[in-house]
Amino acid sequence: MAHEQDPAVEVEEQFESSRRFLDIWLIQLRDPLFSAKAQGPSSQHLSQACHVVVAPTEQDNPMGLLQTPNTAFTKLGTLLVYLVNDIDRQAKQMEEHLFPGLMTFGEDAGAASGESGEGALQIELSRFLPTLLEAQVRLAQLGAAAGNLLGQLGALCAEQLRKATILQGVHARTAFRGLARALGTMVRLDCLAAQNAHIPHAFAMFKRLLANGTSGTATPASEPEPSAAALRETMAKLEEQFASRSLFRRFVGMHSARGSQTVEACSSPSFLNATAGIIKQEVVAVMGRLDSYQERPGDRGDLVDLLALAVLYSRLCSDEAPFDRKTMRLVLEIHQRVPVLPVFSGALLHIASFLSQNLPPSLDTIVPPTYVRQAVALRETQLQTLVDDLDGFVHSSALASAAWLAQIDGLIFPHRSQEASVTRLAGALLRGLHLAASLKARAQLVIQLHALQKAPLSRACLRQLSHLLTLIKGLQDACNRQQVSIAEALPPTITHMKSGAQGLLAATSASVRLAQKRAQTERPRLQSAARREKLQAALRDAQTAAGAAQELIQGPLRKVVCTALETCIDALEATGQVAALDLDRLHDTLYALESLTYFQGNMARATDCSFLYFNLEILGAALSEACARPEEARKLPYMLAAFLDGHRLLGTYSGSAGPSHEALDAELLGIMEKGLLQWLCQEVQRDLRLHLHASREPRLSLDSSAAALHSAAPLLRLPPIPLHTRALCISDYVERHLERSFYNHAALTPADWQTYCLLASLAQERFGLHVQAPALPEHQLSEGVDVLELLSSVRSFAAHFAYDLPGQHFVERVGAAREVKHLRTLGMNQVAAAIRTHGMGLADNAVNVTYQFLARKVNMLSEFLLQDAVRARLSKEAFDFESGRSAGGSAPYSMAAAQRLTADFRRLGSAPDGLPNLDHLRHLITEIGNAMGLVRLVRAGSMQFLAAALQQVSGSGHSQAPTCFAEAAADNGAWPASDAHIAAAKRLDACLRDLQARSSHSSDYLAMLVHVFAKEMSGPSHSHLSTFHVLVPALTMNMVEASLLAKEALGRQWRVGSPDAAFTDDGFALGLAYILQVLQQNAGYDALQWSSAVLQHYDRERSTIASAAGQATRASAERAGIGQWLSGLVLREGKEEALAAEKENAALLLTKADRSSAEHKLLSDTLACARACFCHVHA
Structure with missing residues (x-):
């Protein structure tokens, strides 16, 4: 293939382009990188928005990779590489796309609707069908590749083909591992399906849905339902594969059945011996690395694959070719070191149960009947051992992790690419990968054994597990923080390791050539021609395998290239011309190359929790x-x-x-x-x-x-x-x-x-917490006390609230408050808001309730004054005052007479509530005044509401009639109104007329309440009330004393013990004015001239106090002049102290007189204002 580019040139160009890209990118990120390093480790690095990943571009087709003079080796090697690579690719795709779905299928549906909820599971299964169909295709390809590979290995081990190729079956480790990977993938699928109970339940309900849906539709007999039939057939196949939990058993049964082509090819003793040798060799290697810091990320997964291969091996054995006892005993004893194996995420493979269910009966001679029970009992001991050793393991792991972190931070540094540093970096990265794998395996094993045994985790074990998880994610965090530097250092590190591998292969090739030259020049006497020919063929094969490996190592490393390299090393081992130590070095170098090529993905899987x-x-x-x-x-x-x-x-x-x-x-x-x-x-x-x-x-x-x-x-x-x-x-x-x-x-x-x-x-x-201060919204009086609640209990309201006449609002008394620091209030805005909410009927309801309350209180007042002692004393007091006036005198009612009347009432005893008579009467009049104040407040609130409501209506003034909306709606010719519109307009007109009438008349509720009681009180049956005005001076004196005490209590720091503290209590004045108006005794009260009498009394008292103070001052001056010569006598000192005490006493008396006078003046003015509220009322 002359048109293809040289692999060495290709790898150089790829490396150069990667280096240029990294140089440009690192220049842009150099400063942020250094700042991130200076900040130290942080949890923010565990999840980053940008990841730098160095990974080769995969190529699935191995054609053209092996180009050797040995045609048989080229064809067979290419075929084996293709099958192994296809198995790896299908297994990886299912692990990434199918396994997570099988693990988490039905969790939300089962939680939402229970185990019997059909709808959610059916919908979820229908959405999961595309993934299952894709997995079905991949599973078919995986089974075909595994069957083909099994047949190729069986043929490779056949006696008639052993001399046709240099790759003998006993040394085809890569192909056997690929076959084990396919079998392990099937075992994993069965374990996942067995762990998730929702899968068979979902298939059963989906089939019932299909049956109900097709049987309920009436279709002609000539019209079949191909889509429904195809769907049922597809669902049956999917259920058989993914819900029956027997994929592995079917595959093993199909390929181990007597008479099948696979059995004919794989039943030879050479194949079975090769399989047993591979199983033994791999199990020993993996078990030697477990539970140490040399454990590789895929070791426990390889054990699952080897167990599946051992089951297939045992099924292929027969009486003619019996199983190897040492190998099977080694397999059966795996559970003594590893009780369970992780299949995927949280799914487990119970080794003893798996072997007992799948091994053939022919192994009963070495499998004890209590094999499973012994394994279950052994788990408790293994769990206790793990828990006991966990503390020491965590301590040593922490030291190892700290040492690795320090080493990796020291090795990964910009502009540091010496050969020694690159070699140490490769070793450090591999140690970190193995350390993370061992930590994860230990933590997973401890957690899953506790869950399997249903044993509680102790506090010490929890603490150690949290340390283990922290170490695992700490290693991942270190790699994430250094990902830019690692991405920069990996290409030269891999290139350096490839150079080392090339050196090993070159040395091997040189030694083989030397051996060939020696074999050609030197001919031992005792060596036959056949043996010499066999030796020369082996040397030629070794040279061919080494040359193929050298060509492969020069190109870019990919998964398929690594598989081809492993196949070439297996061929070198098969020739027997390479030392075992050199082969181990080649295997280790190839593993290191593959691990570092996919380092970031391997590290992510090793730290995946x-x-x-x-x-x-x-x-x-x-x-x-x-x-x-x-x-x-x-x-x-x-x-x-x-x-x-x-x-x-x-x-x-x-x-x-x-x-x-x-x-x-x-x-x-x-x-x-x-x-x-x-x-x-x-x-x-x-x-x-x-x-x-x-x-x-x-x-x-x-x-x-x-x-x-x-x-x-x-x-x-x-x-x-x-x-x-x-x-x-x-x-x-x-x-x-x-x-x-x-x-x-x-x-x-x-x-x-x-x-x-x-x-x-x-x-x-x-x-250091930035907590906002509690900024409450501004309080609205309209959102305070509920008026309807107060009207339902007017008696409690009149006793527990104090009325402010000028401000026209109520304030809750301290003694009645729910809490000392918060007092409720009631004002005009609250009443208007209540009327806006409940309607104008609230005012009428308030008057009715107040009338009933006043009837009870006025009756109580009448009964009090009807007492013989009270009536006699008041009659005598009135007679004395009238006698003085009839004799021609015009003197007002004196303070002395009021004080005598107060003393007489004290001698009368106490009222039924335990209070003195005057205090009881004052409370009664105050409650009457509070009720009248409530009526006055309701009237003012209703007027405010009416004024605000009428402002929203055009033409609603008092001098202008309101608009008739009903007539306007009926006379609209352009847009004729419907009946509903006209009815709404009439309702609006009625509301407006009601508002207009109420605002124009503005009922005087105070006058109504005066008239209704004045008629009753004017009769002869209430003649004993005619002397009530004589009692007013004594009542005002009692009120002044109570007011002074209440204001003093209000000024104290702690008001918890002062329930009568208040700054106003104008209910007494309003109640007194109302009673005087009802009894028509305003003229009698005015005749007493009580206000002027009080002013005159306090003027005289102040003059008396001032004159007494002046006389004391003059006497002190006289004594000071006479007694200068007695300045040393003790008598003078005693007299001076007495004079100082007299002055202080005079000042206190003067202050008390001023306060009493001011309080009397305030009460007199308040009473005048209260009487003005009834000035227009004529009883």
Whole structure:
């Protein structure tokens, strides 16, 4: 093929183009790369948006790779390479596309609708059908390739063909491994189908759906249903392949049945001996590497393949060609070292059960009857041994990982390409790959054995497992961080290793040529011509194989090239002219070349922890360890990254509505919240509250605050952890939680908003959390107390609220408040909003309820004044005052008379509620005034609502009649209105007329309530109320004393023990004015001239106090002048102290008189304003 380019030139051009691309790309990324290295390891590197991958372009056709003078070797080698490469390609495609779907099929459907839910499983199976059909085709190709390869190996080992080729069956290791790979793939499919119970159930329900769908449709007999029949046939074939769990058994049974061509070709003792030798050699090699840092990523998978090949071997053996006992004993004893083997992700192969179910009865002589039971019992001992050795294994693995990380960081450095560095780099990369594989195998084995034995994981074991997962993902993170440098260093490293392999092959070829020359020149005496001819043929074959390998190694490495190289090395081994040590070096070099060529993919598979997708509960248990050891917080991103590998199963689950990435992220976040984040939020919030409490209590010492800071700070300093569909930032989560918590608490207790603002600022100071202060929305009075609730309990409202007459609103009393720091209010806007919500009937309802309340209270007032002692005392007081006026005097009612009347009432005892009589009467009048204030407030709110409502209607003024919308709708000729439009217009007109009528009349509810009781009280049965006005002075004095005490209590710091604290209580004045108006005693009260009497009394009291203070000052001055010569006497000191006390007492009396006078003046003015509310009412 002269037109093809030389392979050496091709590889040089490929390497040069890759080098130029990397140089240009590295120039652009050099600065960001150095900055990333300076930052050190971080969890952000575990999931990067851009990956640099160095991998060759694959070529599946091996034609033309082997060009040798030996035509038989060229043809046979090309055929074997083609079959092995085809098996590898089909197996890889099924592992990437079919296996994840089989693992996760039906999970969401079973969770959503249960095991018996047909709809979800049928829909999911229909969406999964394209993947199954593609896998069916690939499985057929895999079976055909495996059958062909089995036949070729059988023919290769036949006696009549052994001299026709240099590649003898006993040395065809590559071909046997390819056959084992095909058989292992079938075993994996059977294991996956056996593990997922949804698959056969889905096929059964889908067939029932097809039967119901076709039987229910009536079609003519002449019209067949080819599509339905074809679908049923296809579903039957798919069910037989993927739900029967017998792919491997059918293949083995088909090719081991007596009379088949395969048995005829493969039943020879030479083939069986070659197969046994390959199995023994491979098992010994793999078992020697297991559980050590030399374990390769595919070793445990190779054991699955070898077990499948051993079963086929045992089935092909017969009485004429018995099985090799040593080989089969070696296979049967595998479970003593490895109890279970990972098939794919979380699926397992139970070695003892698999062998006992598939080995033929002829092996009963070496398989004990209790083989499976012994294996099951041995698992407990193996699990305990693994748990006991886990601590030491983790410790040594941590040391090995640290050493590898330090070595890889030192070797991968820009502008460093010496030969020694390249050699050490290749060895370091391989050691890292083997280390990751051994760590993953140990962690997977421990977890799956615990799940298989249903044994709980201890806290120590959980801690060690979390360390193992951290080490695994730490190795992956190191490769991700150095991926640019690794991508830059891999091509020269591979080129250098290829040069080494070429040197080995060249040395081998040179030794063979030397042996050929020696054989031609030297002829031993005792050597026959046949033996000389055989030796020369072997040397020629060795030279041919070495030359073919040299040509292959010069070109670019691909999977098919590696398979061809392995075939050439097998041919070299078959000649027997190459030393075993040289062959081992060639095998190791070829393995290293293949591993480094696909290093990034191999490392990703070696650190793939997708098996944890089926063990998510371990994350919750491991998080409890993270809470107990917060100093190890940096391990959390790596541990979470291990559980995020489950997305790889979902990412390749194409063509089905299986578990979604969002669902997995949500489940992981739920586990994180339950196991860590909620605890962290509680810990931070508790620390903040304790610290704030300690700052307010200096004597309190809280050592736990430092412990909380030590436990929470490492977790809060973690960078954002990338998930698949979102990112988790622990500090942001805690900030949002604190913001919600502070806002909710501040909304429930608005008076404590400043406390939560302090906690927010304290979070910034102690933990660096940027927590927004709880900014509550502005409060609206219209959104406060429910008016309907108050009207349903007017009695409670009148007793628990204080009325402010000028501001026309109510304030809740401190003693009746639900909490001391928050008092409810009721104002005009709230009433207007309530009327807007409930309608104008609310005002009428308020008047009716108030009327019933007033009837009870006025009756109580009448009964109080009807008492003989009260009536007699008031009658005498009124008679004395009228007698003084009839004698020609015009003096007002004196303060002394009011004080005597107060003293008389105190001597009368207490009311039924335990209060003094005057206090009881004051409370009664205050409640009456509060009820009248509520009526006044409702009237004002209704007027406000009517004014606001009428502003929205055009022509709604008092001087203009409102528009008739019904007539306008009926007279519209251009657009005639329907009946519904006219009915709506009439309803609108009625509403507007009602608003107009209410706003024009504006019912005076106060006058109504005055008239209804004035008629009743004017009769002779209530004559005892005629002296009520005489009691007003004593009541005002009692009210002034109560007001002074309430305002003093309001000014104190702690108001918990002062339920009567208030700044206003105008309900007493309004109630007093209402009673005077109802009893028609305003003139009698005015005749008392009580206001002027109070002013005169306090003027005289102030003058008396001032004169007494002046006399004391003058006496002090006189004594000071007389007693200068007695300055040393003790008597003078005592008198001076007495004079100072007299002055202080006079000042206190003057202050008290001023406050009492001001309070009397305020009450008098408030009473005048309250009486003005009834000035237009004529009883």
